[in-house]
Amino acid sequence: MNFKSYAQTIAMTLLLLGVAACGGGTTVQDHILKAQQFTAVDDYNSAIIELKNALQQDPKSAQARYLLGISYLDSGDSASAQKELERARDLGWPVAEVQLPLARTLLAQGEYESVRELSTRGVADQLAPSLLALKAQAALAQGDTWDAEDLIDRALRQAPNSFDVLYAKARITASLGDLEGAEATLSEALEVDQEKAQAWSLQGDILSRRGDLTGAIDAYDRSLSVQPDDYNALFKRATINLQIGEFDAVERDTKKLLARAPQHPGPNYLQGMLHAQAGNHTDAITSLSAAEPAFNQFPLAIYFLATSHLLEGNVDQAASLANRFHKRFPDNAQGRKLLAAVHLQEGKDADVVTLLAPVLERNPDDVEALNLSANALLRQGKTNEGIELLSRVSTLQPDSPVAQVRLGAGLLMGGEGAAATEQMESALELDPQFQQADILLVLNHVREGDMEQAVSAAKAYQRRNLTSVTPYNLLGRVYLEAGQREDAISAFKQALELDGSDPAANHNLAQMAIADEDLQGARDYYQTVLESERASAATLIQLARIDAIEGDEDAMLSNLQEAIGQEPNALAPRVLLARLYLKQGKAEQVAPLFIELEDAQKQNPEVLRLVATAQLSNRDSSAAQLTLEQLLDASPDSAPIRHMMAMAAAGNGDSARAKEELKRAIELDEDYAPSLLALTRLSLASGEQEEFETYLSKLDELAPENADVLLLKAARARNQDDAPGALEFAEQAFVNQPTDGTLIAVATYQEANGDPAGAQQRFAQWLEDNPDATEVRMAYANSLQLNNDLSKASAQYALVIEADDEHVIALNNQAWILRETEPEKALEYARKASSLAPNSAEVLDTLAVVEYVNQDYARAQRNIERALETRPEHPSMRYHSAMIAAALNDDDKARETLTLLLAETTEFPEYADAQALLDQLNTEG
Numbered sequence: 001m002n003f004k005s006y007a008q009t010i011a012m013t014l015l016l017l018g019v020a021a022c023g024g025g026t027t028v029q030d031h032i033l034k035a036q037q038f039t040a041v042d043d044y045n046s047a048i049i050e051l052k053n054a055l056q057q058d059p060k061s062a063q064a065r066y067l068l069g070i071s072y073l074d075s076g077d078s079a080s081a082q083k084e085l086e087r088a089r090d091l092g093w094p095v096a097e098v099q100l101p102l103a104r105t106l107l108a109q110g111e112y113e114s115v116r117e118l119s120t121r122g123v124a125d126q127l128a129p130s131l132l133a134l135k136a137q138a139a140l141a142q143g144d145t146w147d148a149e150d151l152i153d154r155a156l157r158q159a160p161n162s163f164d165v166l167y168a169k170a171r172i173t174a175s176l177g178d179l180e181g182a183e184a185t186l187s188e189a190l191e192v193d194q195e196k197a198q199a200w201s202l203q204g205d206i207l208s209r210r211g212d213l214t215g216a217i218d219a220y221d222r223s224l225s226v227q228p229d230d231y232n233a234l235f236k237r238a239t240i241n242l243q244i245g246e247f248d249a250v251e252r253d254t255k256k257l258l259a260r261a262p263q264h265p266g267p268n269y270l271q272g273m274l275h276a277q278a279g280n281h282t283d284a285i286t287s288l289s290a291a292e293p294a295f296n297q298f299p300l301a302i303y304f305l306a307t308s309h310l311l312e313g314n315v316d317q318a319a320s321l322a323n324r325f326h327k328r329f330p331d332n333a334q335g336r337k338l339l340a341a342v343h344l345q346e347g348k349d350a351d352v353v354t355l356l357a358p359v360l361e362r363n364p365d366d367v368e369a370l371n372l373s374a375n376a377l378l379r380q381g382k383t384n385e386g387i388e389l390l391s392r393v394s395t396l397q398p399d400s401p402v403a404q405v406r407l408g409a410g411l412l413m414g415g416e417g418a419a420a421t422e423q424m425e426s427a428l429e430l431d432p433q434f435q436q437a438d439i440l441l442v443l444n445h446v447r448e449g450d451m452e453q454a455v456s457a458a459k460a461y462q463r464r465n466l467t468s469v470t471p472y473n474l475l476g477r478v479y480l481e482a483g484q485r486e487d488a489i490s491a492f493k494q495a496l497e498l499d500g501s502d503p504a505a506n507h508n509l510a511q512m513a514i515a516d517e518d519l520q521g522a523r524d525y526y527q528t529v530l531e532s533e534r535a536s537a538a539t540l541i542q543l544a545r546i547d548a549i550e551g552d553e554d555a556m557l558s559n560l561q562e563a564i565g566q567e568p569n570a571l572a573p574r575v576l577l578a579r580l581y582l583k584q585g586k587a588e589q590v591a592p593l594f595i596e597l598e599d600a601q602k603q604n605p606e607v608l609r610l611v612a613t614a615q616l617s618n619r620d621s622s623a624a625q626l627t628l629e630q631l632l633d634a635s636p637d638s639a640p641i642r643h644m645m646a647m648a649a650a651g652n653g654d655s656a657r658a659k660e661e662l663k664r665a666i667e668l669d670e671d672y673a674p675s676l677l678a679l680t681r682l683s684l685a686s687g688e689q690e691e692f693e694t695y696l697s698k699l700d701e702l703a704p705e706n707a708d709v710l711l712l713k714a715a716r717a718r719n720q721d722d723a724p725g726a727l728e729f730a731e732q733a734f735v736n737q738p739t740d741g742t743l744i745a746v747a748t749y750q751e752a753n754g755d756p757a758g759a760q761q762r763f764a765q766w767l768e769d770n771p772d773a774t775e776v777r778m779a780y781a782n783s784l785q786l787n788n789d790l791s792k793a794s795a796q797y798a799l800v801i802e803a804d805d806e807h808v809i810a811l812n813n814q815a816w817i818l819r820e821t822e823p824e825k826a827l828e829y830a831r832k833a834s835s836l837a838p839n840s841a842e843v844l845d846t847l848a849v850v851e852y853v854n855q856d857y858a859r860a861q862r863n864i865e866r867a868l869e870t871r872p873e874h875p876s877m878r879y880h881s882a883m884i885a886a887a888l889n890d891d892d893k894a895r896e897t898l899t900l901l902l903a904e905t906t907e908f909p910e911y912a913d914a915q916a917l918l919d920q921l922n923t924e925g
Contacts, residue, residue, distance in 0.1 A: 027057075028054045028057050028058045028061055028064065031050045031051065031053045031054035031057070031064070032050070032051070032054050032061075032063060032064055032067065034050045035047040035048075035050035035051045035054070035064075035067055035071070036067070038050065039067075039070075039071060039074070044071045044072075044074050044075035045075070047067075047071045048068060048071050048072065048075070051064050051067055051068040051071060052068070055068070060091055061091075062088050062091035062092050062093040063088075063093065065084050065085075065087045065088035065091060065093065066084070066085065066088035066093045066097065066098065068084045069081045069082075069083075069084035069085035069087075069088055069098075069101060069102075069105075070085075070101055072084060073085075073101055073104060073105055076229075076231075078104070078105040078106075078108035078109050079105075079109060081101070081104075081105040082102065082105040082106065082109065085098050085101055085102045085105065086098075086102070089102070096127070099118055099119075099120075099127075099131060100127050100130055100131050100134070102118070103115050103118050103131055103134040103135070104134060106118075106138075107134055107137060107138055107141075110141070112138040112139075112141045112142050113138075113142070115134055115135055115137075115138035116135050116138045116139060116142075116147075118131065118135065120132060128158060129155040129156075129158040129159035129162050129164070129165050130155075130159075130162060130164035130165065132151050132152070132154055132155035132158070132165070133151075133152060133155045133162070133164045133165045133167070133168035133169075134164075134168070135151050136148045136149075136151035136152040136155065136168050136172060137168050137171060137172070139151060140171070140172050140175055145172070145175075145176065148172050149172060152165065152168055152169050152172055155168070155169075156169065161192060162192070163189050163192040163193045163196060163199075166185055166186070166188050166189035166192065167186070167189045167196070167198065167199055167202070169185045170182045170183075170185040170186040170189060170199075170202060171202060173185055174202070174205070174206055174209075179206050179209060179210055182202075182206055183203070183206050186199060186202060186203055186206070190203075195226055196226070197223045197224070197226040197227035197230055197233070198223070199223075200219050200220070200222040200223035200226065200233075201219070201220065201223040201230065201232065201233045201236070203216075203219040203222075203223075204216040204217070204219035204220040204223065204233070204236060204237070205236070207219055208236070208240060213240050213243065213244055216236075216240055217237055217240055217241065220233045220234075220236055220237035220240075221237070224237070229256075229260070231257065231260060231261070234253045234256055234257055235253070235257060235266050235267070235270075237249075237253055238250045238253035238254055238257070238270050239270070241253070242270060242273055242274075247274060247277060250270060250273075250274060251274055253270075254267055254270040254271050254274065257270065258271060263290060265290060265291040265292075265293060265294035265297070265298065265301075266291070266294070266297075266298070268287045268288070268290035268291045269287070269288065269291035269294070269298040269300075269301045271287040272284045272285075272286075272287030272288030272289075272290075272291060272301060272304065272305070272308075273288075273300070273301075273304060275287055275308075276288070276304045276307065276308055281307075281308040281309075281311045281312050282308075282312060282567070282569070284304065284305070284308040285305060285308045285309060285312065285314075285569060286569075288301050288302075288304055288305035288308065289305065289598065291305075292305060292321075299325065299328060299329065302321050302324055302325045302328075303321075303322075303325050303334070303335065303338065305321050306318045306321035306322040306325060306338055306342070307338060309321065310322075310338070310341060310342055310345065312569075314569070314571075314600075314601070315342065315345045315346060316600040316601065316603070316604060317598055317600040317601065318342045318345075319339075319342045319343075319346060319600075320599075320600045322335070322338045322339040322342045323339065325338070325339075326338075326339045331358075333359045333362070333363070333366070333369075336355050336356060336358070336359050336369075337356065337359065337366075337368050337369055337372060339355055340352045340355045340356050340369075340372045340373075340376075341372060343355065343376075344372060344376060349376040349377075350376070352372055352373065352376035353373055353376050353377060356369045356372055356373045360373065446478060446481055451478070451481065451482040454478045454481075454482070455475070455478055455479070455482070458471065458474050458475040458478050459475065461474065461475075462475060467498065468498075469495040469498050469499050469502045469504070469505060470504075472491050472492065472494045472495035472498070472505070473491070473492065473495050473502070473504045473505055473508065475491040476488045476489075476491035476492040476495070476505070476508060477508070479491055480508075485512070488508075488512075489509065489512065492505045492508050492509050493505075493509070496509075500528060501528055501529055501531070501532030503529050503536070503538075503539065506525040506526065506528055506529050507525070507526075507529075507542065509525050510522040510523075510525035510526055510542065513525065514546070514549075519546055519549060519550060522546055523543065523546050526539050526542050526543050526546070527543070530543070536566065536567075537563035537564075537566045537567040537570050537572070537573055538572075540559045540560070540562050540563035540566070540573070541559070541560070541563055541572055541573055541576065543555075543559045544556045544559040544560045544563070544573075544576060545576075547559060548580075553580060553583075553584065556580060557577070557580060560573045560576055560577040560580070561577070564577070568596070569597070569598075569601075571597070571601055571604060571607070574593045574594060574597070574607075575606055575607065575610065577593060578590045578593050578594075578607075578610040578611075578614070579610065581593075581614075582610070582613060582614060582617065585617075587613070587614040587615075587617035587618050588614070588618055590610055590611060590613075590614035591611050591614060591615070594607050594611065603630065603634070605631060605634050605635055608627055608628075608630055608631040608634075609631060609641070609644075611627050612624050612627040612628050612631060612644055612648070613644070615627060615648075616644065616647055616648060616651070619651060621647075621648045621649075621650075621651025621652045622648075622652060624644070624647075624648040624651070625645065625648040625649065625652060628641060628644055628645045628648055629645075632645065637668055638668070639665040639666075639668040639669035639672040639675065640665075640672070640674075642661045642662070642664045642665035642668065642675070643661070643662065643665045643672065643674050643675045643678070645657075645661045646658045646659070646660075646661035646662045646665070646675070646678065647678075649661060655682075658682075659679070659682060662675045662678050662679050662682070663679070666679065670698075671702055673699065673702060673703060673706075676695055676698055676699050676702070677699065677708055677709075677712075679691070679695050680692060680695040680696050680699060680712055681712070683695060684712065684715055684716075684719075692716070696709070696712055696713070696716065699712070700713075705736050706736075706737075707733040707734075707736050707737035707739070707741075707742050708733075710729050710730070710732050710733035710736065711729070711730060711733050711742070711745050713729045714726040714727070714728075714729035714730045714733070714745065714749060717729060718749070718752070723749070723752055723753050724753065726749050726752070727746070727749040727750060727752075727753050730742070730745045730746040730748075730749045730750075731746055733745065733746070734746045740766075740770070740773050740775055740776050741775075743762065743763075743766050743776055744775065744776060744779045746762070747759040747760075747762045747763055747779065747783070748779070750762065751783060756783060756786075756787050759783055760780060760783055760784065760787075763776060763777075763779060763780035763783065764780065767780065772803070774800055774803060774804060774807070777796055777799060777800050778796075778800060778807075778809065778810065780796055781793045781796035781797050781800065781810070781813065782813075784796065785813060785817065790817050793813075793817060794814060794817045794818065797810045797813055797814040797817070798814065801814065801829075805832075806832075806836055808833050808836045808837045808840070808843065811829045811830075811832050811833035811836070812829070812830070812833040812842065812843050812846050814826075814829045815827070815829035815830035815833065815846050815847075815850050816846050816849070816850075819849060819850045819853045820853065823850065823853045823854050824854065826850045826853070827850050827851065827854050830843075830846050830847040830850040830851075831847065833846070833847070834847045834863075839870070841866075841867040841868075841870040841871040841874070841877070842867075844863045844864070844866050844867035845863075845864065845867045845871075845874075845876070845877050845880060847863050848860045848861075848863040848864035848867060848880060848884065849880055851863065852880070852883065852884050852887060855887075857884055857887045857888050858888075860884045860887075861881075861884050861885070861888060864877065864880050864881045864884055865881070868881060875901060875904075875905055875907070875908035875910075876908050876909065876910055878897055878900075878901045879897075879898070879901060879908070879910045879913070879914045879917075881897055882894040882895075882897040882898045882901070882914070882917065883917060885897065886917065886921065891921050891924070894917070894921055895918065895921045895922070898914055898917060898918040898921070899918065901914060902914060902915060902918065
């Protein structure tokens with residue numbers, strides 16, 4: 001056939017294929033053929049798509065299932081591979097072909113026992129050794145080295161030149177510690193097939209264990225050239241590069257690893273180590289926290305996470321993590337020094353010295369340990385011992401200005417100012433630009449009260465650093481200390497001439513502006529910092545504090561939320577925002593502020609206190625009690641916390657615990673007024689007169705003009721039948737503290753003195769100026785209702801319901817007032833109240849009576865029975881049950897109920913009605 005006729009034949013064939021495709025569509029076999037073509041070029045994703053298309057047309061295609069399983073296996077999805085291979089086998093695909101790839105999927109998923117149970121029976125002779133090799137690896141993974149060696153020997157006898165068998169033999173040999181033997185066997189495997197990624201990866205493992213890190217990296221490079229996305233090889237190569245300091249290479253591999261597994265501890269460990277190495281401790285904390293759960297695998301993650309927290313000032317978190325590392329590796333010198341640094345921050349100076357003693361015993365010249373121990377000794381007042389250690393550091397590092405300055409600082413703490421000055425001047429001779437020496441020299445003069453010398457030294461420091469803002473800021477602070485305010489302002493402004501956005505100078509000038517009540521000036525200084533690249537959560541917090549002074553809660557909220565956005569792990573803005581929420585009555589928003597923080601931050605005493613306060617505000621006493629138990633572990637001798645615990649216990653109905661905690665608070669602080677008030681009220685309510693007088697007497701000494709104390713005096717006068725005296729004390733409380741509460745108290749006593757009209761006038765006047773005072777309006781409505789001014793009472797309840805349509809008492813009382821005049825409307829109110837308080841006997845009683853008026857006697861009976869389950873002796877409710885029973889023609893029950901009731905008491909509002917109903921029933925009976 002010539003070229004032209006061949007081309008024509010091809011064109012005709014393609015045309016016919018096109019016609020066939022248009023007429024009959026793509027068949028199952030077409031999809032399978034395309035999938036095999038994709039697999040041949042390692043395009044497994046496209047192959048998987050084609051095979052899924054085939055299975056859409058024929059779900060029972062065993063060939064498509066088998067090939068889909070193989071494609072999943074080669075792409076690394078062993079779980080999906082197992083599922084498809086098992087389906088292919090169930091659909092009749094030859095077991096001999098399924099068994100080997102199925103073993104690989106099970107081994108990849110760690111199902112070692114399942115691999116070992118697979119039989120080689122029926123497997124093709126050329127495949128059986130490979131299956132034996134996989135079974136050997138499974139046995140090895142389970143620690144059964146005897147069976148692993150036996151299986152691999154059987155496989156070698158059957159196929160001495162099989163790559164799979166030689167590779168498995170190398171793995172087993174390496175696991176037994178024979179690295180040379182493993183490497184020799186692996187070389188044989190690579191002679192069979194040099195394009196197997198797993199072999200090069202194993203070569204990297206062996207070389208790494210032998211200490212040949214460069215060779216290991218080369219081996220992993222070869223592995224990844226064959227299989228670029230091999231997660232394990234990437235991770236191992238990155239780990240070794242981290243060891244040898246090839247950080248750019250680590251970063252490249254880490255990006256690939258994170259793209260595949262963003263939450264996995266391994267790549268987050270690598271990313272965290274990169275951040276820590278670069279000094280980016282905030283991001284290091286984020287990444288290393290994700291690696292923390294794999295502490296056993298990556299112990300250094302905890303070490304560097306603790307270090308980053310310490311450098312970020314998160315001492316509590318650093319302490320917890322450093323302790324964990326030290327417990328795991330008690331003999332590790334770096335771990336001991338890290339924990340010592342944390343203890344130094346915590347003020348546990350004695351622990352520092354104890355912790356570092358073994359380190360210095362092993363290495364007396366460990367400069368880090370010497371410096372930490374010296375600092376701890378100096379802070380304990382053991383000046384001579386501390387200076388001795390610093391002198392040793394100075395001898396070990398005679399040319400280090402840092403060592404000389406530390407020795408000078410030690411001498412300074414020991415009161416040897418002249419010797420300290422000499423050491424710091426020596427440091428400046430070694431390095432004239434060493435600013436720490438200059439700063440300590442200035443501070444030494446300030447400490448000795450020699451402000452003239454302090455100013456002189458600060459100016460000398462300034463002359464040596466003409467382009468730095470630090471000397472000006474230091475000079476400004478010295479001037480402030482010396483009382484030279486104008487000179488201080490001038491120094492800070494000179495700093496701003498060099499760097500207008502310098503945070504320190506702006507902050508100092510802002511604080512001086514606040515002292516002068518120039519809040520706008522202070523805001524301008526902080527705004528300057530905020531507009532620069534140095535914007536920080538600290539600046540936003542300062543602006544929020546100004547917002548608080550000005551009462552601009554919206555701006556404060558905005559600045560604090562932005563501060564949290566900038567530093568999500570920072571505690572300060574969250575604490576301030578929690579306080580704002582509590583002030584605004586948004587207690588439910590407090591706890592969510594702290595959910596995302598680490599456990600150590602959540603255990604911060606201030607966080608626990610705020611959460612407990614919010615829980616108490618939300619009447620979640622059980623949760624508050626649990627929170628306060630944690631807080632008491634940290635602060636058992638705090639009167640305020642004991643008081644909060646008492647409130648939680650009371651909310652849980654544990655009055656004994658409440659009283660016990662209140663008394664404990666008073667033992668801790670005999671003048672703690674909130675607990676004294678609570679105990680006084682408790683003793684008043686329980687009739688313990690002697691205790692009441694004791695506590696009230698103490699309160700009278702502490703705060704005789706306090707409104708709460710005056711109201712307690714009013715209560716005492718009332719109990720002594722001194723109604724005018726009670727009113728007088730209440731009037732005084734209102735004058736001293738005119739609030740809703742004192743207004744209600746004085747009006748109540750006024751009514752008790754026989755002047756309900758005056759009390760109601762007082763309520764009405766207060767509501768004119770304070771229309772949102774719901775509790776005052778409720779007291780006003782109650783007074784009107786009790787005095788039978790029902791239309792006015794109903795009008796007040798209506799206003800309460802308009803403002804709060806879930807106010808149960810207002811709904812209930814309105815239903816009662818309207819039951820006769822507007823029964824259907826009353827029923828709406830009663831049902832709404834019952835839905836909000838379904839177990840309230842009083843609400844159920846009202847509902848029952850309103851249903852009775854609406855002639856719904858069956859429901860009325862059910863609800864009055866529910867009310868009586870809670871209040872079985874309540875006279876009015878018993879009368880209502882009789883009234884409803886009579887309406888249901890159950891005269892015997894009604895008569896029995898009324899007879900018993902009237903025999904027991906005459907003291908209830910409906911006594912006359914009850915007697916009349918009984919007389920009627922007796923007459924009719």
